[in-house]
Amino acid sequence: MEELRKEIENLKNNLSKIESGEYKECFSNVFAVLEIMNQKIEELTINQETIEENIRFMDDDLTNIQDELFEELSIDELNDMEDEYTEINCSHCSKPIFIEQSTLSNNDEIPCPYCHKNIKEK
Numbered sequence: 001m002e003e004l005r006k007e008i009e010n011l012k013n014n015l016s017k018i019e020s021g022e023y024k025e026c027f028s029n030v031f032a033v034l035e036i037m038n039q040k041i042e043e044l045t046i047n048q049e050t051i052e053e054n055i056r057f058m059d060d061d062l063t064n065i066q067d068e069l070f071e072e073l074s075i076d077e078l079n080d081m082e083d084e085y086t087e088i089n090c091s092h093c094s095k096p097i098f099i100e101q102s103t104l105s106n107n108d109e110i111p112c113p114y115c116h117k118n119i120k121e122k
């Protein structure tokens with residue numbers, strides 16, 4: 001970025017030695033354009049750096065969240081959780097429903113979340 005700015009300055013200095021009025025006007029237009037472009041490029045570069053930094057932060061955050069999530073549940077605990085839940089098909093609409101084993105055995109009436117009928121009723 002610094003290099004580009006220097007090059008533009010150099011070019012400006014060299015061309016300022018040209019005496020012809022016609023060329024001078026033409027070149028000053030070219031420089032106006034170059035400077036706008038240079039500014040835009042600088043803006044874009046800064047924006048991109050900010051975005052990259054944000055992504056890095058988000059990535060770090062995600063890593064922390066992942067660590068926390070996987071720390072709290074061991075494989076055994078996950079298996080236990082699976083044991084507690086069972087899959088049963090509604091006797092009316094036969095959609096699969098995940099339900100706690102204890103709920104299933106302790107209740108005669110369990111409303112189906114899909115058809116709202118009792119999933120245990122034959």
Ligand SMILES: [Zn+2]
Nearest residue numbers: 090093112115
């Ligand atoms: Zn149902």
